[in-house]
Amino acid sequence: MKVAENDAVVQGMLQDEHERCRVALGALERKVDGYPKGALNVRVKQVGGRRYSYHYLVSREGGRVVNRHIPKAELPTLQKQLKERDRCREEIRSYKSRIAYLEKLLRIPRRKRSPRAQPA
Amino acid sequence: MHNLPESCFPPEIRNLFVSLGRVGFFERSVLIGSWVMPVYQVHRGIRYALRTTDIDFAVSLAYPRARMRADLERIITDLGFTNFISTEGIQKFSAGGYEVEFLAHRPGGKDTGTTAVKEWNINAQSLPFINILIDFAEETGLDGTTIRFPLPEAFFLQKLIVSPKRASEGKRRKDLEQCAILAPVLDDAVLQRLVQVQRFSRETKRYIAASCGSIGFPLQRLGIFISVEEKR
Numbered sequence: 001m002k003v004a005e006n007d008a009v010v011q012g013m014l015q016d017e018h019e020r021c022r023v024a025l026g027a028l029e030r031k032v033d034g035y036p037k038g039a040l041n042v043r044v045k046q047v048g049g050r051r052y053s054y055h056y057l058v059s060r061e062g063g064r065v066v067n068r069h070i071p072k073a074e075l076p077t078l079q080k081q082l083k084e085r086d087r088c089r090e091e092i093r094s095y096k097s098r099i100a101y102l103e104k105l106l107r108i109p110r111r112k113r114s115p116r117a118q119p120a
Numbered sequence: 121m122h123n124l125p126e127s128c129f130p131p132e133i134r135n136l137f138v139s140l141g142r143v144g145f146f147e148r149s150v151l152i153g154s155w156v157m158p159v160y161q162v163h164r165g166i167r168y169a170l171r172t173t174d175i176d177f178a179v180s181l182a183y184p185r186a187r188m189r190a191d192l193e194r195i196i197t198d199l200g201f202t203n204f205i206s207t208e209g210i211q212k213f214s215a216g217g218y219e220v221e222f223l224a225h226r227p228g229g230k231d232t233g234t235t236a237v238k239e240w241n242i243n244a245q246s247l248p249f250i251n252i253l254i255d256f257a258e259e260t261g262l263d264g265t266t267i268r269f270p271l272p273e274a275f276f277l278q279k280l281i282v283s284p285k286r287a288s289e290g291k292r293r294k295d296l297e298q299c300a301i302l303a304p305v306l307d308d309a310v311l312q313r314l315v316q317v318q319r320f321s322r323e324t325k326r327y328i329a330a331s332c333g334s335i336g337f338p339l340q341r342l343g344i345f346i347s348v349e350e351k352r
Contacts, residue, residue: 008289008290008293009170009290009293009294009297010170011290012288012289012290012291012292012293012294013170013172013290013294014290015288015290016172016288016290016291016294017172017173019288020172020173020174020219021217023206023207024204024206024212024214024219026207027204027205027206027207027212028202028204028214031202031204031205084202087200087202088202088204091202091214091215094216094217095214095217098217
């Protein structure tokens with residue numbers, strides 16, 4: 001069987017791209033760690049005919065579900081942080097799938113592949 | 121001035137270039153890296169299909185303004201890019217696998233590092249020989265804005281210098297391949313004028329000679345002559 005010879009330039013670009021993606025992934029994961037965990041929930045209560053809404057950040061801490069009240073003044077900052085965190089997570093997913101694809105192309109043995117780069 | 125066709129860049133990259141162009145970024149700063157190759161394809165008729173996913177810009181630091189002219193950090197993140205700092209402390213923006221980075225000229229010294237560019241509210245990675253790309257550039261139109269990019273002769277010369285210094289063999293090969301593709305469309309007079317205004321060290325001349333040797337480009341076309349002593 002005739003096997004095509006590896007193109008050094010294309011192979012090199014793929015390797016560089018793999019390395020670049022791993023570095024970017026690490027930086028994004030570190031960034032995400034610095035953002036608040038959990039999801040923002042709203043509770044609406046009706047007292048004396050008036051409706052009040054309270055914001056809570058719901059997260060898991062050691063197997064427990066923790067609800068933390070968010071004062072109105074902190075809400076815009078938190079919402080901005082959560083939005084940025086979600087955008088980072090989206091980028092992380094895109095890098096992980098790219099790394100998984102590159103590792104297949106580069107024929108990196110499964111045992112040597114990035115543990116976080118395995119496709120879901 | 122030529123206009124670039126819409127198909128020259130993917131939509132997200134085109135939007136980025138147009139947004140930077142609208143705030144006047146390309147009045148002095150330039151697009152560099154492999155995304156210049158599609159521009160050369162339109163302007164000089166070369167063919168080169170390979171692109172990396174990193175998008176590099178060289179920021180001009182000449183006549184710096186202390187006052188912020190445009191908040192590029194906000195403009196780029198508003199386009200859907202995520203801002204992050206790499207392990208080397210370099211500010212980058214990422215979206216859909218594309219990575220945006222800014223580079224600035226470093227006049228001397230061996231330390232790499234970053235430079236805060238207040239005028240644009242970004243941090244740029246400082247590297248030598250970036251001035252060649254900024255100082256010898258031309259303009260093209262894209263969606264009603266102007267983009268600056270290095271003259272192919274400047275791009276070629278800068279690649280000849282940095283290629284032997286690359287830590288990655290893949291990057292070195294890619295640099296030389298881009299040089300080999302550009303070689304037939306280069307103007308020798310421009311090349312020589314460009315070399316004349318630089319003050320290259322003996323080591324840099326050796327790097328240029330080594331790169332020229334790798335792609336079979338006559339060193340004389342650059343107007344560089346290396347003595348036997350200098351080769352040592």
